[in-house]
Amino acid sequence: MKIIVIGATGTVGKAVVEQLGLRHEIVAVGSSSGQYQADIGDIAQVRALFEQIGKVDAVVVAAGKLAFAPLGEFTPEQFRVGLDSKLMGQVNVAQVAQDFLNDGGSITLTSGIVADQPIRNGASATMVNAAVEGYARGAAIELPRGLRINVVSPTLLTESLDSYGPFFRGFETAPASRVALAYSRSVEGAQTGQVYKVW
């Protein structure tokens, strides 16, 4: 398969490239690195990206920004960060990918444990991750030509414990190599409309 991995230089993306690269041709995309660059928050850049790459069999997105703040201090602009980036960035990719995926191809998006298990300062993260899962649930029943869409919901990465541990006290972590298996299940399996929880 030819597989686009967006966010290929992030901690999850690197592990996904390593796992899927064992068996498939990977096209690595980043916001400022990788073989191709694109800001997925801008659907015109997403379309230009796919036009350069052409037809593919799978698209994985492991990218998207979120803002964190105490609930009482959250501004509409801070909510907008996650809505524009982690939500609509991924939705933009999923929408455009429908025109470039070969029959039976797949789209795999990324949410996170906070969708289900809220943390302090995380109202936007829970909202946005739940929205990503909702989009995929809705899209799955309408995709044509056997196209599939799933979401991977990772817990805190073991590799991110030093940076984010204080916000996730008591959460079990998972190494990125284990999280990458869920992307493999989505891409190389046959299910659609699933949320693969790695926790």
Add this chain to the structure above:
Amino acid sequence: MKIIVIGATGTVGKAVVEQLGLRHEIVAVGSSSGQYQADIGDIAQVRALFEQIGKVDAVVVAAGKLAFAPLGEFTPEQFRVGLDSKLMGQVNVAQVAQDFLNDGGSITLTSGIVADQPIRNGASATMVNAAVEGYARGAAIELPRGLRINVVSPTLLTESLDSYGPFFRGFETAPASRVALAYSRSVEGAQTGQVYKVW
């Protein structure tokens, strides 16, 4: 209790006013009717609304627009309708309400069955309704002073069968008067972070 009902002249809102009005003082708010008017998509209007009304014990929102379209034809602008109105409109109310609710007061938002049970043309509806539930799940653990937040998820209203029935074939409907009971449970009960499914 003094209770603000936003969307008070809608089918759900009217039933909520009727149910809660039996025992409480209702302040009816609409986008273009009711005792007060406000566009909840604009947080400045929401703040001005609360400043006029003053302290209250509960806020109910049964308002918010969504766009519907076949998945392959959905534009970012169409997704934006629901994100700006049904999602951020309700989030704006919930955020501002925190400064105007008396201790132990409650916020009740509205999602819908499509959050869990997708329909054709409904990718945005599933996404946005799931996001509303996500926001409430995240906010519930951070609200101060015993404040509570819940979501009511109605099925198709019996009153809306003529207009929306073709999009919801096979769905059991519920009359608005039954849906209104869920808002009563949220406002007059003691739970927080719940989704009351009326289906």
